[in-house]
Amino acid sequence: MISREPPQPADRISTGLTGLDEVLDGLRIGDNVVWRVSDLEDYRRFVLPFLDAAADSGRQIIYLRFGEHPPIIERHPAVRTIEIDALGGFESFTSRVWHLIEQHGRGAFYVCDSLSELLNAWATDAMVGNFFRVVCPFLFELDTVAWFALHPDRHSRMTLDRIRETTQVMIDVDRHGDEVQIHPIKAWRRQSPTMFLPHREHNGQFQPITDSSDATRLQASLELEHLQRQPLLDYWDRLFQEAGRALSEQDEGCIADLQEQVLQVLISRDPQILELARRYLSLEDLLGIRGRLVGSGYIGGKATGMLIARNILLKDAPRLWQQYLEPHDSRYLGTDVYYAFLVHNGLWPAIMRQRSETGYLSEAPALRDDILCGHFPDEIRTELERLLDHYGQYPILVRSSSLQEDGFGNAFAGKYASVFLVNQGAPEQRLAALENAIREVYASSMNEDALRYRKQRRLDQREEPMALLIQRVNGRFRGRYYLPDAAGVGVSRNTFAWDSTMDPKAGMVRMVMGLGTRAVDRIEGDHACVMALDQPTRQPFRNQEESYRYSQHLVDLLDIQDGTLDTLPLSQLLANTTDLPMTHLAEVDRSATTRAEQIGMKGPVWRLTFRPLVQQGAFISRLSRLLQTLEAGYRHPVDVEFTLHLDEQGDPAFNLVQCRPLATVGETGPVNIPEQVPEERILFRTEGHFMGGNINLAIHRVIRVDAPVYAELSTNQRYEVARLVGEQVRSTSTPTLLIGPGRWGTSSPELGVPVRFSDIAGIAALVEVSENAGAMVPDLSYGSHFFQDLVETGIAYAALFPETGYCRYYPDHLQQTPPPAAQTPSPSTAVQVHDLGHRPLQLRGDIVRQQLLCYFPD
Known part of the structure; x- marks a missing residue:
């Protein structure tokens, strides 16, 4: 029987x-004690005496129970057992x-419990x-004593x-039969001539093995035992090793099971994404992903969406896409790296401070x-160096790919950063630039817009680790510049059809020349080309001159120099x-070319x-065909980003860089729009230029930015207007209509009101008005990140062009009292708030007839 230790001095804790x-010179307050065992019974037999000694000294004892193994502590009157679920992931478990x-x-x-049990939940040690x-360190800081166990053969040497270091x-x-020996590996700030020798247990005492011959024989026998066990590989490495073996041997019985296991640790926890991945990502595909992964863990939503979409095309329409879908050589940083x-x-x-309610x-x-x-x-850093070796000096794009991103209902469109790297210079310079880009994407998870987005969708307490998708920028070197021929955003459902003859199911595309940044972001002072795919030549412009004016005039590119x-x-x-492939993308503006020649300018004037x-x-x-195939594969409308590579004849090959489920505004069924509404009860009426399908909303509050007043304000005052609008929106949950000049959400105050989407996310409907005061014109920005936010949040949208x-449009009909006398223009006078009380407005839209009406009912 093992003897008990008598009471210790106050500065010592007994085992x-x-x-x-005697071997360890006791324990110290703050000690974390790690027992490396091959059998948990050997951990348990040391735990129980420690519990009794701690109970005798009046200590509060907590047993953290998270393993699948039998409990270390069955019953002990002084112990409180707390069960913790590790399956929720590293962050939720560690936070708990x-x-x-x-x-x-x-x-x-x-x-x-044994730390090795966490491998069953997280896969990577x-x-x-x-x-x-x-x-x-936290336990040490709080003067605790904590005991842990682990099975050393289940972990990598690095872990x-x-x-050991910590x-x-x-x-x-x-253990050798009934013989037990202990070998202290580390005892911080303790030392004796024999402390770190192996010790044999005998009658409750631990005798150091002081004979070198005995120690050599003992060590040789231990090494022989270790050789007969598995090498030092964790669950993650063994899983992929087993997957490779099953594929090479065509072991069909194992392949399906291993595919499921790998999907759970590499792709997603989301049931809808997993269902999709089971159909389109084979075990061979998953091993290919692992071969391109830096670190371990999930590759995130953006990377998953891109890979699944490519496989849908190659599997469901192989004859077309094996020829016209360009291969990719993307790389991934796993969530564990974050x-x-x-x-x-x-x-x-x-x-932990940021995750709290007050610190969020x-x-x-x-x-x-x-x-x-x-x-x-x-x-x-070593793996990042190898990644750069692969890409050489081609430009690359470092993109966020968080766990929740690009899922069903949570696109996170534009919330996290993407960073272009020209990738020139010495290897050390390129590595430093890549590290800076990764830090920038990681830091974007703390952007206020992203945090509010998560809060609004009740995702703020869910694990959201940041993986990264790293892609070679598709394009060509053209002198000092690098750019693709063209890029675009395609959606398989066109809920912004501006003509009743257009079929929403045909889809829509937003095209630009050069980098796709101008296709996904609202372009300040410029325009992308928006086309309904069933009527691509039918544009929402009155004449050719207007078509040219609202075309793309600026090109995003990478300047290599x-x-x-x-x-x-x-x-x-x-x-x-x-x-440049102008003959395939643009038309010559003959009248502008003639005018240019008259003043001595060379060459034709092209219009994109x-x-x-x-x-x-x-x-x-x-x-x-691409959009239809992906929608069928996803069983849901989709939103894709792509670049085009044109051959000499202009025949396009596609490089698919992103795919996600399209956020769609819910259908409300048929809507009855009254034909005969007296003019004095109408706020606005328009044909087309609205979004969200059929709309039927009761509006109890209108926040309107007065265009003439706004036009008189300075830039700083216009930002103050944006702040005041945000305050008004957040002050109530009443269904609110927001009306303003030009483009909401612009970063250029001369073009509209520079609100952030998080400031206005609580509204019911948004209206952009083409006003005569300044150059504030709505932007048909379908496919942009701002648009995605509107759709995801279920906000109806309309663009009003009163000059047509x-x-x-009758904004004066909102005034229930005579307007005040002329006042000095200020942010507060620019923002008009109308609480409609018991006389709400009715906003009705009929997508089939392309009619939108906002009016006061009888």
Whole structure:
């Protein structure tokens, strides 16, 4: 029987075993004790005496139960058992443990299940090491004593080394039949001539093996046992090793089971995404993804959507897309790299403060700054160097691919950063630029817009680790510039049909020349080409001159010489580049060319209308087929981003860079719009230029920005208007209609009101008005990130052009009292709030007839 330890001095904590205390010189307050065992019974037999000693000294003892193995502690009157689910992921589990430690405060003692059990929940033991590196210092800080166990053969050397580096005490336990020996590996700030020798247990005492011959024989027998066991591979590596074996041997019985296991740890936890992935990502595909992965963990929603979409096309329409879909060579940074970065830089306490209710927004700016100053673990930097070796000096794009991104109902469109890298210079420069880009994307998870977006969708307490998708920028070197021939956003459902003859099911595309940034973002002072795929040549313009005026005049590209993402006027790009595919993308403006020649300018004046691409080739038919095939595969409307590569004849090949479920405004059924409404009861009436399908809303509040007043304000005052609008929107949950001049959400106050979407997310409907005061014209920005936000949030949209014959707009009908006398223009006078009380407006839209009416009913 093992003897009990007598009471210890106040500065010592007993292990409960006299002999063990003698070996270790006792435990210290703050010690984390890690037992490396091959059999949990050997951990248990040391735990029980420790519990009795701690109970005798009046300590609060907590047993953290998270393993699938039998309980370490069955019943003990002094122990409180707390069960924690590890299956929710690293962040939720670590946060739960953190808060428990915080809650129980100083001086509590802890006994934990085997850390190796976390591999069953997380797959990668890098995260086991990161968990320990988070909680161990916190436990030490709070003067606790905590015991852990692990099976060393189930972990990588890197994880074992990091746990050893972090803990205060580490002990190996080995058993030979009935003989038990312990070998202290680490005892922080303790030393004796024999402390770190192997010790045999005998009659409750632990005798050091002081004979070198005995020690050599003992060590040889232990090494032989280890050779007969599995090599030091964690669950993650063994899983992919087994997957490779099953494929090479065509073991059909194992392939399906292994595919499911890999999907659960590499692709997603979302049931809808997993169902899609089961159909289109084979085990061979998954092994290919693993071969391109930096680190471990999930590849995130954006990467998953891109890969699934490509496989849908190649599987469901192979004859077309094997020829016209360009291959990809994307790389991925797994979600574990994001967590490793946070832990490596000591940011977990800051993460916990930010995750709290009070710190959710207030702590984010400081955390964002800390992320931007962070450093990467050496093993990650080495993998990033190899990644850059693969791409050489081709430009690359570093894109967010968070766990929730691009899912069903949560696109996160434009919420997180994407960073273009020209990728020029010495390898050291290119690595530094890549690290900066990764930090920038990581830091964007703390952007206020992203945080409010998550809060509005009740995702703020769900795990949202940031994976990254790294892609070669599709394009060509053209002198000092690099750009694709064209890029676009395609949607399989056109809920912005501006003509009753258009079929919403035919889809729509938003096209630009150059980088696709101008296709997904609202273009300030410029326009993308928007086409309904069933009537691509039918534009919402009255004449050719208007068509040219609202075409694209600026091109986004990469400047190789300056190493920057840049925007150039088309005329300037043409003057410096000779081989652009203008005959396939643009038309010559003959009258403008004549005027240019008269003042001595050379060359034709081109207008990017994309008519040659539409009329002379297979672009529309291929894009339509692409969208239809993806919608059928997803069993849901889709939104895609792509680039085009044109051959000499203008025949397009597609590079699919993103695909996600399209957020669609719910159908409301048939809507009755009254024909005879007296003019004095109408706020506005228009044909077309509205979005959201059929609309039937009661509006109890109108917030309107007065265009003439707004036009008189300075730039700073216009930003103040945006702030006031946000305040008014957040002040009530009443169904609200927001009306303003030009473009809501613009970053250029001369074009509209520069609100952030998070400021106005609570409204029911948004109206942009073409006003005579300034150049404030609505932008038909279907496919842009701002549009995505409107659709996801279920906000109806309309663009009013009062100068046309098909639109009537009477803002004075909102005044229930005579307007006040003329006042000095100010932000407060520009923002007019109308609470309609018991006389709400009715907003009705009929998508079939393309009629929209906002009126006061009888």
